[in-house]
Amino acid sequence: MTEAAVETGRYTHPVTVTVNGAARSVEIETRLLLVHFLRETLGLTGTHVGCDTTSCGACTVLLDGTPVKSCTMFAVQADGREVTTVEGLAPAGGLSPVQEGFHEEHGLQCGFCTPGMMLTATALLAENPDPSEEEIRWALSGQICRCTGYQNIVKAVQYAAAKGKEG
């Protein structure tokens, strides 16, 4: 049994999480949620806290490339793993195809849900580069947008898919 596993009365834990390509080693409270680790410990406030009850998906980030709701995961669980936030989407000096799609197709109004939407869209296109409209809507169905009626979000993802085919 490892040293950490037998120790009791301890409420912190050292973690090393690779966030947007950079390894970050910090001693954190075990109860710290991943979303607060990103926003408060690392200062990456692009990840939003919406409902805080696993419903709205505003806090969605990628864990080893897979979308997860970061309000419903402890940061300590991300030890040794890779997290991508909206701050990690853009290549140097430009926008990713998904970001460009949201810009060109007016895929946002207030922007609150946008980081989560873009991360899920990025993961969808990595797995399925040419999704149907239904597949896009299905993939985004765990996230809530209160402004756009989803129409332009779907168009934004379609734009990014088309852009990907060109490239």
Place this chain on the structure above:
Amino acid sequence: MYPARFEYHAPGSVEEALEILERYGDEAKVLAGGQSLIPLMKLRFAAPQALVDINRIQGLDTISEDNGFLSIGALVRHSACERSEALRGRFGVLGDAAPQISDPIVRNRGTVVGSLTHADPQGDWGSALMAAGARLEVVSSSGTRTIPLDELFQGPFTTSLQPNEIATAVQVPDPGTRAGGTYLKLERKVGDFATVGVAIHLSLDNGRVGSAGIALTGVGPKNLRATAAEEALAGAELNDDTFKAAADAAAQDAQPRSDHRGSADYKRSVVRVFMERGLRKAAETASA
């Protein structure tokens, strides 16, 4: 929302996890996908002294067929079931339930076995797996035992699992090649609990129904086995009269209550419609 503080352990083996659980008595909780446990901790409905995170244990994330059972390991996520070829056809009740659990992002984290041990009376997996005749594989320091799902669910959020035990897999008996099933769910929106869910699992025997597993979600205080419907189907001919009789029986088995999702009469009616629709699909798959 912040949960109460807790000690965190991430053991590398089931044996190590069991040792830690033994030490805490009933003060520790096992953490798998966390999609039910973490919300409960944030609301402080649960405040365990320690969490035993089993996510780093190798070998619990597989779906396999062995010794007459399909086995779904404790770390198999809903999304893996959604994609699994093994859960189509004769295990269609499971494959059809998977994409209807919560929402796509929650499905990337949440686990089947975790859903069962959480024992939400409105849970979809409880009905789907009960219809399939599943049992939970459970280990403790004194060995391995299995618990049929009908005996696992003691009441809302209460199971017969002991604090020193870990559920390592759910096992579904091989229904034979002439089998099929489906799970039909009415939900108001993605992520909502079922207004009504109907789980159907049929095995054929010489062109007639051999055995049938029928379970209902959202129309009782827990996942309900529709025993009258199962009896109406056992040994019956595959035809519309049989399906109609079974649908009527299931509607009687249901114990719906009127609430914001619909009236009791409405829910009973949905059970009937879903039964007829689902039985036709299950019979078609089983006969193919």
